[in-house]
Amino acid sequence: MPEFDEEQFDQITENTTETVEDATTDQAGPPESDSDGLPGPSEGDDTGEETGDDSDETFTRTYVEKLRRESARYRERAQQADTLAERLHVALVAATGRLADATDLPFDETHLDDPEVLADAIEALVEKKPHLASRRPTGEIGQGSMPSGSTVNLAGLLRSRAN
Structure with missing residues (x-):
């Protein structure tokens, strides 16, 4: 007020x-x-x-109604700010790439202010629940296109078969 x-x-x-x-x-x-x-x-x-x-x-009634409308606007703004803060938190967690699902880390306002606190919280969560960690394979895993050591010459194959 x-x-x-x-x-x-x-x-x-x-x-x-x-x-x-x-x-x-x-x-x-x-x-x-x-x-x-x-x-x-x-x-x-x-x-x-x-x-x-x-x-x-x-x-007066008009003054009270004005105050009520003003309070309602402030409540709506606060709700929007809370929603945006939670979305920012999820985006920051996802940007680290450490968790498979960014919503696994509970919302905490201190994570928004200090990136080190966020990194420590993610590390603590992964240590406590390793199944929540991101499982992205790296290196050669035997799938996908494989580079071959030699090139194939189709014209050469046709000539060798023609004889």
């Missing part, structure tokens, strides 16, 4: 339209709900502040 200085707080409270006492008489309707579908505080709900004389006022 944003911090307000005294002047801003006074301006906000002056712009309110109902007092707590006036709002309690209008509570016969259903409770309002915010963008999440959960019931939110109605204008007459107690805000947790001490009650006093006529100086107790509530925020």
Whole structure:
């Protein structure tokens, strides 16, 4: 929630339209709900502040709705940031080539900041569970095209057979 200085707080409270006492008489309707579908505080709900004389006022409905929309946007941004951080983590693990499946290493934010910590975590995981390591064969394994020592001359073969 944003911090307000005294002047801003006074301006906000002056712009309110109902007092707590006036709002309690209008509570016969259903409770309002915010963008999440959960019931939110109605204008007459107690805000947790001490009650006093006529100086107790509530925020306007439009101001509260604006704050709720702003909070919802921040929650969405935080969710997107978490998703992107997890995708980055998987990409960094895959770039090392040490694991067969990059999602085998659990997400940790410290892996994003320090490549040495990421390398140590991968090494520890491979030592603990060697079956998760990447199994890429290297060198001559007896498959694929093989270079031969001599070349084949088809014209020479045909001449030798013609005689």
